[in-house]
Amino acid sequence: MRQQLHAEWTKLRTITGTGWLLLGIITLTLAVSAAAAATVSCPPAGCDYDATKISLFGVQLGQAIVAILAVLAISGEYSTGMIRTTLAAMPRRATVLAVKAAILTGVTLAAGTLAVLASVLAGRLILPGNGFTPAHGQPLLSLADGPTLRAAAGSVLYLALIALLSLGIATAVRDSAVAIGSVLGLLYLFPAIILMGPDQDWQRLLWQISPMNAGLAIQATTHLSSLPLSPWAGLGVLAAWAAAALLGGGLLLRLRDA
Amino acid sequence: MTTTLPYHSGLRAGRDGFARLLRAEWTKFRTVRGWVIGMAAAALVIVLLGLLTASGSHASCSVGSVEVACAAVPVGPGGEAVEDQFYFMHQPLAGDGSITVRVTSLTGVITYPPPNHNEIVPGVVPWAKAGLIIKDSTRQGSAYAAMMVTGSHGVRMQHNFTEDTAGRPGGVSAASPRWLRLTRSGDMLTGYESADGTQWTKVGTAHLAGLPATVQVGLFVTSPGDLTVKQADLGGSIEQVRFTQATAVFDHVDLQGNAPGGAWGRDAVGVTGTTDWERYHRPNGVQESGGTFTVAGTGDIAPRMDGQTIERTLTGVLTGLILVIVVVVMFITAEYRRGLIRTTLLASPRRGRMLAAKALVTGTVTFIAGLAAAMVTVTFGKQILRSNGNYILPVTPLTELRVVVGVAALFAVTAVLALALGAVFRRSVAAVITAIVVIVVPHVLATASVLPEGAAQWLLRLTPAAGFAIQQSIPGYAHVIGHYVPQAGYYPLAPWAGLAVLCGYTALALCLAIFQLRRRDA
Known part of the structure; x- marks a missing residue:
C-alpha cells in the first residue's frame, strides 16, 4: 500500500497544474471571503447576519477548484491513456481508487485548512470595521x-x-468536461432548483438532499433551529453523496475496460 | 540560359473559402452524436423544468375561507398592470381649465410595523401621496396627471402610472405649506408649485393623448402599504406589507374653467374592502369645514409589482447553459485531444477564420436551440401558470419577444464565450469550469444564497452573468417601493446593457483566443 500511495503522490506532485490549483483553492477562498466580509455592514441597531458564515463564504467558490483538482486526478489519466499504465502497475482497481482518494483527501485537507484559517482571520480583521x-x-x-x-x-x-464526490463522479463518467459539468451542476443548480419548489415541504426536502446546501449547514452558527438539518447531519448528507459517488465510480471502474 | 521561377498557382486566393469552412465545422458538429444529444438535452431541460415549475405554482383568491374568482387587475394606458386606488374628491371639467390648492399637512398611520408588530403608530410611508389630479374618468387604469406632496420625496408630478418628475424636496406642514396647481390645455397638462401662492415654479408637463373633452378634476389622497423584507432561512426572502392610511389637509381650493361648481363628488376609487382601522377609528373620506378639506385615503396610483412574470417559466436556463457549455467546450478541445486540429489547420491555414467559423456554427446552433426552447416554454408556461390561477403581469408583445430572443442570444453568446475559453485553455476541464464559474455561479450566488443584496447586485453588474438581465420583463420603478433585488428577479443593469456586458467579455475572450491560436503551435 505504501508503494501505491507513493506512486499516486508522485503523479499528483509532478503534474504542473497541481501547485497552481492548490494555490487557487487558497487564494480564491480567501479573496471571496474577504470580499463578502467587506460588503456586509452591521448597523448600530444590530443585525441578523451570521458573521462566521459570511467570513467563510469563499468556500462556496473554492470548492469549484477542489472539484477541478479531483476530476483531473482521474480523468486526466483517461485523456492521456495513462490509466492503462496505472492499472497494469496496480491491477487491483479498488486499491487505485482508494489510494487516489487518500492522497486527494490529504492534499485537500491541507489546502482547505490554510484557506479556511486565512478566511477566518480576514473576517476577524475586516468585519469589526x-x-x-x-x-x-x-x-x-x-x-x-x-x-x-x-x-x-x-x-x-x-x-x-467535495473532492471525494468529484473523484467518484469523474471515475464514473471518465470524460473530464462531462465530469466537471456534472459536479458543478450538482453543486450549484440545487440551490436554484430549491427556490422553484412548489411549497415549503418540497423546498425543505430538496434542501435536505442538496449536497451544497445541506453540507454548508456546517457553517451556520445562528438560527440553527430553523435549518432543516443540524450542522453535522448536513455534512453527513454530503458524506453520503461522496460515498455513493465513490462506490458507483469504483464499481464502474471494476466492471469496465479502461 | 533559363531561369526557373517558383511555382505560382493560377487560382486566386481567398474569398470562396469561408462557406466551405462553415460547412466543414457544421459537419464536425453534426456527426458527433453526443454533442447533438447534448444540445437537444439542453433545449429539452429548459422546456421540462420550465413547465414543471409552472405546473407547481398555484394561486387563488378567497374571502374569508371561501375561494372566489380573483378581481380583474386594472391596466394602465401603457398596457402595464397598475394599482389605481385612492380617495377622490372630484368635479367634471369640460375643456381647458386649472385647479389650485394649498396643502398644509400630511399625516397618517402605519398598522403593526416591526419590530413587535403589536401597535398602530402614527407615520407616513415615503410614497404616500396627496394633491391634485386630472383624470380621464373614475375608471381604474384611466389616463391621468397629478401634482402631489409625498411622504418623504417632496413635491412630485406624476402621470400615467410610470412617469415621475421631482419638484422641490422637503415635507409639508402648517408652517411651510405647499401650493400646487395643475392646468389643462388640450392634451397638455402642466404642474406648478409654490411656497406662498404668488411665485410659481413649473414642475413638469404631461402629454395625455386622447384625453376626452370632459375630465374629472379634484383632490386625492392615497397611501401604499408599508413594505419590509426579512431574509428567509432557506435563501430567498419574505416580504410583508402592512395597511397604511394617509390624511391631508387642503384649503384655498380654486377651480377655474367650465365646471358645474357646488358639491364635490366623493369616490373611493378601486377600494374593495375595509380594515378594522377604517371601521372603528377613521374611515377614508372627506371632512369639510369652512373651505378646509381633510381627506383620508389608502392605496396607490402606480405600476403594480405583485404577480408572476413570464420569465418565471425560464427556470431551466441555468441547467441548459451548463449542458451547452460542456458540449461547446468539447467541440474545440476534442480537436486538440484527438490531434484533429492539425488536420483542420492544414485544410484552413488562416487560424482566425477557422475559429470564426466554429464560433458562427456554435452560436447559430445554440441560438436556434435556445430560441425554440424559450418560445415553447414561455408560450405554454404562461398558459399553465394562468390555468393554475396565477396572475401574470402583462407585457407588450415586443417585450415578450425581447425576453425570448434575448434568452436565445444569452445561450448563443455564452456558447461563443465557452468556445473561446476552450480555444484559450485547450483543456476541457479548465474551460468548462471557467465558463461555469463566470456565468452560472455568480447568478446562483446572487439569487439563491445568503449573500447580502449589495454584493449580489455587484456580482450581476461586473461578471458575465450580467447577461441574465435580458430576461427581466417588468422594470423596477424608483417611485414605487419594492424589493428590487436579484432574488426577486430584478437585475441591477438594464436588459440590453446586461447582455452587452456578456458580449464584451465574449469579444475579449474571442480576441484572446485568436491571438493565442495564431501565436502557438497546434
Missing part, C-alpha cells in the same frame, strides 16, 4: 468559540468531501 462589534451584538470571530470552531473545521471537511 463594518460594524460587527460586541456593541452591536456581534462578538469578535474567534476559533475558541465552539460553533465557530465547528464551522471552520467543518468547512475543511466539506472541501475534502
Whole structure:
C-alpha cells in the first residue's frame, strides 16, 4: 500500500497544474471571503447576519477548484491513456481508487485548512470595521468559540468531501468536461432548483438532499433551529453523496475496460 | 540560359473559402452524436423544468375561507398592470381649465410595523401621496396627471402610472405649506408649485393623448402599504406589507374653467374592502369645514409589482447553459485531444477564420436551440401558470419577444464565450469550469444564497452573468417601493446593457483566443 500511495503522490506532485490549483483553492477562498466580509455592514441597531458564515463564504467558490483538482486526478489519466499504465502497475482497481482518494483527501485537507484559517482571520480583521462589534451584538470571530470552531473545521471537511464526490463522479463518467459539468451542476443548480419548489415541504426536502446546501449547514452558527438539518447531519448528507459517488465510480471502474 | 521561377498557382486566393469552412465545422458538429444529444438535452431541460415549475405554482383568491374568482387587475394606458386606488374628491371639467390648492399637512398611520408588530403608530410611508389630479374618468387604469406632496420625496408630478418628475424636496406642514396647481390645455397638462401662492415654479408637463373633452378634476389622497423584507432561512426572502392610511389637509381650493361648481363628488376609487382601522377609528373620506378639506385615503396610483412574470417559466436556463457549455467546450478541445486540429489547420491555414467559423456554427446552433426552447416554454408556461390561477403581469408583445430572443442570444453568446475559453485553455476541464464559474455561479450566488443584496447586485453588474438581465420583463420603478433585488428577479443593469456586458467579455475572450491560436503551435 505504501508503494501505491507513493506512486499516486508522485503523479499528483509532478503534474504542473497541481501547485497552481492548490494555490487557487487558497487564494480564491480567501479573496471571496474577504470580499463578502467587506460588503456586509452591521448597523448600530444590530443585525441578523451570521458573521462566521459570511467570513467563510469563499468556500462556496473554492470548492469549484477542489472539484477541478479531483476530476483531473482521474480523468486526466483517461485523456492521456495513462490509466492503462496505472492499472497494469496496480491491477487491483479498488486499491487505485482508494489510494487516489487518500492522497486527494490529504492534499485537500491541507489546502482547505490554510484557506479556511486565512478566511477566518480576514473576517476577524475586516468585519469589526463594518460594524460587527460586541456593541452591536456581534462578538469578535474567534476559533475558541465552539460553533465557530465547528464551522471552520467543518468547512475543511466539506472541501475534502467535495473532492471525494468529484473523484467518484469523474471515475464514473471518465470524460473530464462531462465530469466537471456534472459536479458543478450538482453543486450549484440545487440551490436554484430549491427556490422553484412548489411549497415549503418540497423546498425543505430538496434542501435536505442538496449536497451544497445541506453540507454548508456546517457553517451556520445562528438560527440553527430553523435549518432543516443540524450542522453535522448536513455534512453527513454530503458524506453520503461522496460515498455513493465513490462506490458507483469504483464499481464502474471494476466492471469496465479502461 | 533559363531561369526557373517558383511555382505560382493560377487560382486566386481567398474569398470562396469561408462557406466551405462553415460547412466543414457544421459537419464536425453534426456527426458527433453526443454533442447533438447534448444540445437537444439542453433545449429539452429548459422546456421540462420550465413547465414543471409552472405546473407547481398555484394561486387563488378567497374571502374569508371561501375561494372566489380573483378581481380583474386594472391596466394602465401603457398596457402595464397598475394599482389605481385612492380617495377622490372630484368635479367634471369640460375643456381647458386649472385647479389650485394649498396643502398644509400630511399625516397618517402605519398598522403593526416591526419590530413587535403589536401597535398602530402614527407615520407616513415615503410614497404616500396627496394633491391634485386630472383624470380621464373614475375608471381604474384611466389616463391621468397629478401634482402631489409625498411622504418623504417632496413635491412630485406624476402621470400615467410610470412617469415621475421631482419638484422641490422637503415635507409639508402648517408652517411651510405647499401650493400646487395643475392646468389643462388640450392634451397638455402642466404642474406648478409654490411656497406662498404668488411665485410659481413649473414642475413638469404631461402629454395625455386622447384625453376626452370632459375630465374629472379634484383632490386625492392615497397611501401604499408599508413594505419590509426579512431574509428567509432557506435563501430567498419574505416580504410583508402592512395597511397604511394617509390624511391631508387642503384649503384655498380654486377651480377655474367650465365646471358645474357646488358639491364635490366623493369616490373611493378601486377600494374593495375595509380594515378594522377604517371601521372603528377613521374611515377614508372627506371632512369639510369652512373651505378646509381633510381627506383620508389608502392605496396607490402606480405600476403594480405583485404577480408572476413570464420569465418565471425560464427556470431551466441555468441547467441548459451548463449542458451547452460542456458540449461547446468539447467541440474545440476534442480537436486538440484527438490531434484533429492539425488536420483542420492544414485544410484552413488562416487560424482566425477557422475559429470564426466554429464560433458562427456554435452560436447559430445554440441560438436556434435556445430560441425554440424559450418560445415553447414561455408560450405554454404562461398558459399553465394562468390555468393554475396565477396572475401574470402583462407585457407588450415586443417585450415578450425581447425576453425570448434575448434568452436565445444569452445561450448563443455564452456558447461563443465557452468556445473561446476552450480555444484559450485547450483543456476541457479548465474551460468548462471557467465558463461555469463566470456565468452560472455568480447568478446562483446572487439569487439563491445568503449573500447580502449589495454584493449580489455587484456580482450581476461586473461578471458575465450580467447577461441574465435580458430576461427581466417588468422594470423596477424608483417611485414605487419594492424589493428590487436579484432574488426577486430584478437585475441591477438594464436588459440590453446586461447582455452587452456578456458580449464584451465574449469579444475579449474571442480576441484572446485568436491571438493565442495564431501565436502557438497546434
